[in-house]
Amino acid sequence: MMSYWPPLLGGMLIGLSAVLLLLVNGRIAGISGIVGRLLGGHQIGPNAMFVAGLLLGPWLYAVMTGHLPPVTIAATPMLLIFAGLLVGIGTRMGSGCTSGHGILGLARFSKRSMAATSIFLVTGITVATFMGAWR
Amino acid sequence: MRTAFRLLVALAAGTIFGFGLSLSGMVDPARVIGFLDVASGHWDPSLAFVLGGALLVALPGVAIQRRLARPALDERFHLPAATAIDPPLLLGSAIFGAGWGLAGFCPGPAVASLSIGLVSSFIFAAAMVAGMMLHDRLLARHFR
Numbered sequence: 153m154m155s156y157w158p159p160l161l162g163g164m165l166i167g168l169s170a171v172l173l174l175l176v177n178g179r180i181a182g183i184s185g186i187v188g189r190l191l192g193g194h195q196i197g198p199n200a201m202f203v204a205g206l207l208l209g210p211w212l213y214a215v216m217t218g219h220l221p222p223v224t225i226a227a228t229p230m231l232l233i234f235a236g237l238l239v240g241i242g243t244r245m246g247s248g249c250t251s252g253h254g255i256l257g258l259a260r261f262s263k264r265s266m267a268a269t270s271i272f273l274v275t276g277i278t279v280a281t282f283m284g285a286w287r
Numbered sequence: 288m289r290t291a292f293r294l295l296v297a298l299a300a301g302t303i304f305g306f307g308l309s310l311s312g313m314v315d316p317a318r319v320i321g322f323l324d325v326a327s328g329h330w331d332p333s334l335a336f337v338l339g340g341a342l343l344v345a346l347p348g349v350a351i352q353r354r355l356a357r358p359a360l361d362e363r364f365h366l367p368a369a370t371a372i373d374p375p376l377l378l379g380s381a382i383f384g385a386g387w388g389l390a391g392f393c394p395g396p397a398v399a400s401l402s403i404g405l406v407s408s409f410i411f412a413a414a415m416v417a418g419m420m421l422h423d424r425l426l427a428r429h430f431r
Contacts, residue, residue: 159333162311163340169304170341171348176296178358178365181304183394188419201294202301206395207402209305210314221309223400224317225407227390236397236411238386240418241426243394246379247369250393251304253380254338259345260366267372272384279388280323 170256173202182252184243246272293360305399311337314400316391323388 170181177198183206190199214220227235243249246268248257253272257265305314312318312333321331357363387393392400392411400408 156333156336159311159313159336160340162307162309162313163337163342164344165303165307165310166313166337167341167344167348169300169307170345171351172296172303173300174348174352174358174364175355176359177293177300178361178363179297180366181300183304183398184419187394187398187416188423191416191419192423197290197294198297201297202304203398205298205301205303206305206308206399208302209307209399210309210402212302212306213309220403221312221314222317223315223403223405223408225390225392225405225411226317226320227407227411229407229410232390232407232411233414235386235390235392236414237418237421238382238389239392239394239397239411240386240415240420241422242379242381242383242386242418244379244419244422245375245426246383247367247376249383249395250387251395255341255345256349259342259349262367264367264369264372264376268376268380271377271380272387275381275384276323276388277325279385280320280391281326281388283389284320284324284327 166251167255167259170251170259174256180252180256182248182256184249185247185252188244242272289360296360304395307341308396308399311340313337314396316396319387319391319393319396323391 173179173181186199186202189195190203210221248265248268253265253268258269308314318331318333321327322334352364390411394415397412397415401412
């Protein structure tokens with residue numbers, strides 16, 4: 153059971169970050185929205201600061217634990233480009249990703265977010281499982 | 288002054304988010320694939336704990352938000368207005384899920400992992416940004 157403490161605590165911190173941004177700045181911590189607005193030139197200041205913090209996060213973790221978090225990427229460059237395009241197009245078309253829909257949307261009992269989260273979980277599981285069997 | 292505090296809060300929220308992604312393991316595509324690939328024989332349920340932990344804090348947070356007239360540093364809450372479960376929402380979520388399942392990256396970890404400096408992260412993030420711009424500047428006109 154001990155090994156589930158970091159995911160649980162990490163998840164609670166992600167929730168805390170979302171609540172902080174919501175109660176103080178009045179904004180939804182949805183990463184695809186934040187990056188998309190930044191690219192579109194909207195509310196550059198706060199969105200750029202949030203992204204800067206996101207980049208600092210792994211290094212704060214490194215300072216506190218003595219090592220960077222493991223990041224293992226098995227996909228080939230071609231697959232990464234294809235997958236990246238799908239994630240970019242899909243999150244903007246679907247108005248959100250794992251954070252905006254999956255955390256805040258569910259917490260707000262938004263029917264749109266419940267539909268979106270069910271769909272990206274099902275397609276994500278289907279594709280990853282198929283890829284795993286194929287590999 | 289209020290603008291400066293708002294920027295500071297955005298920086299703090301981003302840092303806590305990036306730290307949370309790191310601590311939880313969600314920043315690691317291998318962990319994410321280990322959760323999404325349910326037939327691998329060594330399924331890793333960790334990410335259910337990440338989502339559960341996030342909701343554990345977000346649910347009371349939203350309950351507090353509903354009792355407030357406005358956020359601390361703005362005139363009003365900026366919440367999504369759309370309520371319709373329409374084709375772009377469903378199709379977009381399916382496309383996103385497919386990309387997530389292929390590489391194990393969703394937007395938060397893709398951005399956070401950039402600071403670690405792996406070439407693969409940059410390739411994915413560049414393609415993701417290209418996909419976002421492709422959608423916002425071309426596709427959105429046909430779908431909205």
